[in-house]
Amino acid sequence: MINLFEPVGCTVDPVAGSLSNATGRYQKRFGELDGLYADRPAFDAMRAEWHDRVVYEVSEFRPREDVGDLIFGVTRMSPGKVGDEYFMTRGHIHQQPDRPEIYYGRNGRGLMLMESPEGEVRIVPIDELTVCYVPPFWIHRSVNTGNVDLVMLFCYPADSGQDYEIIARSGGMRSRVVDDGAGGWKTVDNPAWQPRDATTIARLYASRNAGAPA
Ligand SMILES: O=P(O)(O)OC[C@H]1O[C@H](O)[C@H](O)[C@@H](O)[C@@H]1O
Numbered sequence: 001m002i003n004l005f006e007p008v009g010c011t012v013d014p015v016a017g018s019l020s021n022a023t024g025r026y027q028k029r030f031g032e033l034d035g036l037y038a039d040r041p042a043f044d045a046m047r048a049e050w051h052d053r054v055v056y057e058v059s060e061f062r063p064r065e066d067v068g069d070l071i072f073g074v075t076r077m078s079p080g081k082v083g084d085e086y087f088m089t090r091g092h093i094h095q096q097p098d099r100p101e102i103y104y105g106r107n108g109r110g111l112m113l114m115e116s117p118e119g120e121v122r123i124v125p126i127d128e129l130t131v132c133y134v135p136p137f138w139i140h141r142s143v144n145t146g147n148v149d150l151v152m153l154f155c156y157p158a159d160s161g162q163d164y165e166i167i168a169r170s171g172g173m174r175s176r177v178v179d180d181g182a183g184g185w186k187t188v189d190n191p192a193w194q195p196r197d198a199t200t201i202a203r204l205y206a207s208r209n210a211g212a213p214a
């Protein structure tokens, strides 16, 4: 017999960047983001003031992690820069890489930085009316390019999982999002970036529909 899950309504507070009835929350503090930004001296210089400050936080509703179910929630990210590089999330590819994701901007402005297994880069600017579709197989990271909190709703298949190592293994994402000196943003190449080899890429694509019933 199927055990039905109770329907639920959650309220998004776009100013606080929170979700009512959340089942889980986590926060990422500045001190935990060591190694994420290109400008190490700038990061170290900010440590004294920023170490315990929350750079971004997630409140989510996770009913279960069954195939076909959904996880959704709200991310709130403070405005700021390390050197000229805008605050961003760690970024990941889904553990089951063929799982997509939707983001809906609710406050502020920012962008979704995406990178394919082969290293193609795409950017979708996000404002408070933008829905961003992150297709299967794209590494994704959100960046706050504005001067207020960036708040986004997200939703993704419950069995997706997150693989953070894919970015670390390549020396970061291929592009970095920095201040253009005129109140906006631009991308610069990350000189430390290493392409993924053919075997790694093939393995990612081979996992297509890995969680689906045979
Ligand atoms: O997980 P991070 O890359 O640190 O990004 C923070 C969060 O961003 C989005 O909201 C994702 O949907 C979350 O699953 C993720 O946890």
Ligand SMILES: [Fe+2]
Binding pocket: 092, 094, 101, 140, 156
């Ligand atoms: Fe994701």
